[in-house]
Amino acid sequence: MLELPNVSGLVVACDTETSGLHVDDGARVSAVSIAYRHEDKLISAAYPFDQGALDKIGVANSLFDVDDNCSEEEYVQLIEWLGRQRLIFHKMYFDLQILNKGHRKWGHGKDLIMQTVWDTKLAQWVIEPLESTGLKETAARLWGEDEKAEQDALKPYLKQNGNRFDLVPWDVVGPYASKDAELTLRLYESQQEILRLKHDLLPHIELEIDCARTLTKMSYRGIGYDVNRSRVEGQRAVAMMKEVDKQIPFPPTPVEARKWFYEVQEAIPHCVTDKTRQPSVSECCVRSLIQQNIPGAKMYATRQKIMHAIGTYYDGFANAAGEDGRLRTDWKQDGTVTMRFSSNRVNLQALPHDFQTEALKGIIPPRGLFRAEPGWELWEFDLAQAEARVAAKYAGCETWIQMFIDGRDLHSETSVKLFGDAEFQNRQVAKRANFSLIYGVGPATFSRSVEKFTGIKLLDAEAKKIVNEWREMYPEFPRINRKAEQVAERRGFVLLADGRQRYFKPYEEKHKAFNAVIQGSIAQFVKRWMVGIDDDERSRVLLQIHDSLVVEIPEDKVDIGTKAIMNYGSDMATEFFGVPMYSESKRWK
DNA sequence: TGAAGGTGCAA
DNA sequence: TATTGCACCTTCA
Numbered sequence: 001m002l003e004l005p006n007v008s009g010l011v012v013a014c015d016t017e018t019s020g021l022h023v024d025d026g027a028r029v030s031a032v033s034i035a036y037r038h039e040d041k042l043i044s045a046a047y048p049f050d051q052g053a054l055d056k057i058g059v060a061n062s063l064f065d066v067d068d069n070c071s072e073e074e075y076v077q078l079i080e081w082l083g084r085q086r087l088i089f090h091k092m093y094f095d096l097q098i099l100n101k102g103h104r105k106w107g108h109g110k111d112l113i114m115q116t117v118w119d120t121k122l123a124q125w126v127i128e129p130l131e132s133t134g135l136k137e138t139a140a141r142l143w144g145e146d147e148k149a150e151q152d153a154l155k156p157y158l159k160q161n162g163n164r165f166d167l168v169p170w171d172v173v174g175p176y177a178s179k180d181a182e183l184t185l186r187l188y189e190s191q192q193e194i195l196r197l198k199h200d201l202l203p204h205i206e207l208e209i210d211c212a213r214t215l216t217k218m219s220y221r222g223i224g225y226d227v228n229r230s231r232v233e234g235q236r237a238v239a240m241m242k243e244v245d246k247q248i249p250f251p252p253t254p255v256e257a258r259k260w261f262y263e264v265q266e267a268i269p270h271c272v273t274d275k276t277r278q279p280s281v282s283e284c285c286v287r288s289l290i291q292q293n294i295p296g297a298k299m300y301a302t303r304q305k306i307m308h309a310i311g312t313y314y315d316g317f318a319n320a321a322g323e324d325g326r327l328r329t330d331w332k333q334d335g336t337v338t339m340r341f342s343s344n345r346v347n348l349q350a351l352p353h354d355f356q357t358e359a360l361k362g363i364i365p366p367r368g369l370f371r372a373e374p375g376w377e378l379w380e381f382d383l384a385q386a387e388a389r390v391a392a393k394y395a396g397c398e399t400w401i402q403m404f405i406d407g408r409d410l411h412s413e414t415s416v417k418l419f420g421d422a423e424f425q426n427r428q429v430a431k432r433a434n435f436s437l438i439y440g441v442g443p444a445t446f447s448r449s450v451e452k453f454t455g456i457k458l459l460d461a462e463a464k465k466i467v468n469e470w471r472e473m474y475p476e477f478p479r480i481n482r483k484a485e486q487v488a489e490r491r492g493f494v495l496l497a498d499g500r501q502r503y504f505k506p507y508e509e510k511h512k513a514f515n516a517v518i519q520g521s522i523a524q525f526v527k528r529w530m531v532g533i534d535d536d537e538r539s540r541v542l543l544q545i546h547d548s549l550v551v552e553i554p555e556d557k558v559d560i561g562t563k564a565i566m567n568y569g570s571d572m573a574t575e576f577f578g579v580p581m582y583s584e585s586k587r588w589k
Numbered sequence: 590t591g592a593a594g595g596t597g598c599a600a
Numbered sequence: 601t602a603t604t605g606c607a608c609c610t611t612c613a
Contacts, residue, residue, distance in 0.1 A: 254595070254610065275594060282596055308597055311608050338604055340600085347606045350599035387600090439602040449602085481602095515603050519600085546600040546605090594611080600604080 002047065002074050005038050008084040011117070012036040013185035016095045017177060019050070019104065019166040022330055022345060023097055023219075024322040028104040030166030031173075032078060035181035036085070042185070046177035048170045049075050050104050068170050072106045079110045088118040090135045090184045092209075093333060096216045111220070113213050120187040122208040125334040126201055127194060129503045133334060139183045142190065150176045204500050207524075208333065210531045214541060215331045215341070217534065222326030223348070223542045223550070224371035227318045233363050234314025240360065241306045247299045257281045257300055267294045284452055305359045313352070313366040320346045327370075329543075338516065339500065339523040340546055349545045370588060375555055378588035381565050382548035383522070383573060383581060385410070390497075391438045391518050393579035397476040404580045410434060417473055418466060428454045433470050439515045440481035443467045484513035497521035497576060522547055525576050532572070533565050550588065 013035045020027030033046035048069045070078075079099070089095045096116065102109035124133045131141065139145040154168060154176070161167035195202050245252055250260040261267045262279045269279030270288035279285070283304065289297035321327050330344040343349040354365045372378045388410060392400035403410055412422035415430035422430075432450045441449075447463040450456055458466070471478050488494050488510040493501040494517050502520045504510060523546065530549055534541040539561050543550035553561040566583045573581035 273595065278595095280595080304596075308608075312598075316607075332605095336605070340604070342605050343599095344606070347598075350597085350606065352598060356598075436602060441602045445602065509601075511601055512603055519603070522600095548600085590613105592611105592613090594609105596607105596609085598606085 002045075002070070002077055002081075004078070004081045007038075010036050010038065010085045011088060011185075011188070012082065012085040013088045013090075013120075013181045013188060014082060014095065015090065015180040015184060016098050017051070017165050017173070018098050019164060022328070023101045024222075024320065024328050027098060028101060029075075029098055030104075031170075031177055033178040033181040034078075034082075035178065035185040037185075042182070044178040044182045044185075046174060046181070047074065047078060048174065048177075051166055051170045051173070052168070072103075072108075075103055075106060076108055079108060082112060083110060083115055085115065086117045087112060087115045088120060088184060088188050089116060090119070090180070090187070091121040092116050092119045093212050093216050093219070093331065097219050100216075100220055113216055116209075116213070118188055119209050119212055120184050120191060122212060122334055123191045123205045124187070126205045126208060126500075127191065127198070129501070130505060135180055135183055135187070138187060142187075145183070150179070200499070204498075207498075207527060207531075211341075211527050212333060214531050214534045215333060217536070218541055218543070219328050219331065221540060221542060221552075222322060222324070222328040224373060225317060225321050225325060225327040226369045226371055227321045227325050229364065230314050230318040230369050233369070234310050234318065236363050237306055237310050237314055237360055240363070241303060241310070244299050244303050244306065247296075248303065249296045252300065252303050254281055257296075260296060261289055261294055265294050267292055287455070302359045305357070309352070309357055309360060309366065313369075317346055317366070317369070337502070339496065339502065339520045341523075341544055343543075348543050367588070372552055372588075376552045377555055377558055378542070378550060379553055379558075379562055379565075379585055380548055380550050380588055381562075381569060381583050381585050383526070383569065384584050386522050386547045386573075386581070387518050388434060388438065389579050389581055390521055390577050391477070391514075393577055394514075394517060394521075395438070395474075395476040395480040397474055399474065401579055414470070414473075418469055425454070425456060429456060429458075429466070433466060437467060437470050437474075438477045438518075440478060440511065481511070481514045484517060485510045488513035488516075494520075496524050498524045500524055521577070525573055528576075529569050529572065532568060539565060 015033045016029055017031035018027045019030050028050065030050040031046060031048045033044065035042065035044035051069055052067070096112055100109045100111050121133045124138055132138065136145070136147050140147070153172060157168040157172055158165070165173065250256045258279060258281055261281065262269055267289050270285040271280050272278060273280050283301060286297050286301040290301070317327060327346055327348065329346050329348045332342045332344055336342055351367055352365070354367060357363070357365045370378060388400070389404055392404065400410065403413060411427050411431040411434055414434055415422040415427040418430055418433070419426040429450055432453055433446065436446050436449050443460065443463040446467055447458045447460070450458055484494060488504050493503040494513050496502055496517060500520070502516050526544065526547060526549070530541055530544050533539050533549070533551065538554070538557060540552045541549055542552055551565065562585045566585055569583035570581060573583070
């Protein structure tokens with residue numbers, strides 16, 4: 001059995017080595033290392049449990065190629081012992097998921113969320129937001145630790161094994177394996193020292209750690225997805241695409257499309273590509289080709305939509321789903337400049353609205369393939385007009401604030417002021433103006449935004465006129481944009497609603513400072529909302545989509561549950577931002 | 590075969 | 601001077 005002190009409540013830094021990067025791609029524990037202080041000594045140890053994987057390779061090469069992995073009993077002993085300590089990880093989100101899945105052969109998954117008290121990666125991100133938060137990079141920066149010996153020793157093995165740490169023999173990695181747990185413990189201790197002086201950072205770290213707990217639970221859960229149906233609908237989409245291709249008078253690739261549209265048909269390019277400045281065949285450009293009655297344009301646009309849906313959703317999601325038929329995104333919590341989370345592996349923060357897949361007639365749209373747990377329902381909660389309300393507050397725009405207090409319609413009123421009425425199209429343009437001009441955009445970008453979202457083409461003079469009139473109507477926004485830019489320039493950061501600092505890199509453009517305040521403040525709020533409503537019995541948060549939350553609620557508690565979540569969000573947001581905020585809900589089905 | 594570019598999705 | 605984020609496909613070195 002392993003030699004572990006028979007005590008509880010020790011601060012233990014823990015690190016896992018694994019066979020991959022995501023549980024649904026088969027990642028499991030291959031080794032566990034720990035570091036702690038006991039009786040004034042720093043003790044560290046590393047235990048292999050599935051290292052070298054002799055049974056995978058199948059053949060022992062020499063008398064010394066023995067299986068030096070620890071036993072199943074020792075695995076259980078270690079996990080139970082960890083369950084009695086106070087744990088620290090450098091990215092708890094990852095290790096907790098791995099430990100919750102357990103060993104490749106033995107299982108013994110254990111949820112250690114409540115035992116986890118600190119995350120050195122999250123803390124490091126809050127303390128030094130512009131530096132790398134990698135463990136080795138941070139150690140090198142703080143203490144001049146050099147990892148060269150380790151790199152040199154492991155490189156040939158990793159190269160041979162496709163970067164699989166778990167396939168490197170234990171006699172090679174073993175000596176280095178406990179290093180990360182040791183570094184994590186030392187980093188924790190140094191962070192505690194720093195926070196004694198910068199104690200105002202602690203609440204921000206605690207919020208991030210709370211979020212990590214919820215994000216970890218969200219990843220344990222995943223979200224129900226109808227994998228079989230996804231494949232069936234995907235096949236129907238493929239058949240549909242083949243039919244479409246028959247009607248396209250050129251091989252349906254971007255290069256051939258470009259040739260056909262702009263050389264053979266001599267169409268007028270609507271816009272050019274970013275880097276190479278070629279005539280573009282993107283959706284907005286093809287829309288202009290359709291208006292020019294260029295043959296093949298309509299069908300090419302349809303093809304692009306269908307192909308994107310197949311690759312990203314119907315096939316992509318089906319391939320990424322876990323064995324339990326649930327989709328698990330890989331949440332990235334730190335590192336975004338916006339303070340937002342991001343969704344990786346499968347991007348569940350960019351699910352198409354049904355109107356995007358209207359070209360796929362008779363095929364179930366991607367959102368229709370998500371499934372609630374039997375006895376539960378899926379609901380989405382969002383903050384209505386969050387950016388406009390928060391921006392009005394920080395710009396000090398009384399006109400807007402009063403509208404929100406009175407419950408009047410912002411876009412209609414802007415439309416009336418700009419165009420004399422709130423007819424559908426005018427209101428749409430006014431809405432785009434309100435969305436984009438609060439951040440100080442110019443006529444060109446405004447015009448593009450209007451065209452993208454409404455299909456309405458404005459003449460340059462018209463766009464310029466609207467922008468100028470809008471700025472005169474709501475002068476608080478141009479002013480606050482200039483002010484925010486100056487603050488960012490002078491201090492190197494702007495403050496968000498909760499006091500979190502959003503730093504700018506030296507070379508970073510500062511004109512986006514006001515945008516950063518609004519986006520960042522909303523992100524910080526939604527973190528609190530998410531953490532506050534997450535509960536395994538009454539309302540499980542499954543997704544966070546920047547200003548909205550997708551939540552699973554028991555059928556018999558839907559009425560109280562949805563009301564409670566909305567009231568909680570509305571009240572907390574109104575208090576948080578000091579302007580009337582409210583949340584809306586709609587069922588996902 | 591990997592990087593870069595283009596495209597499309599979300600907020 | 602809108603901003604930010606991610607995945608898939610094609611092209612090209």
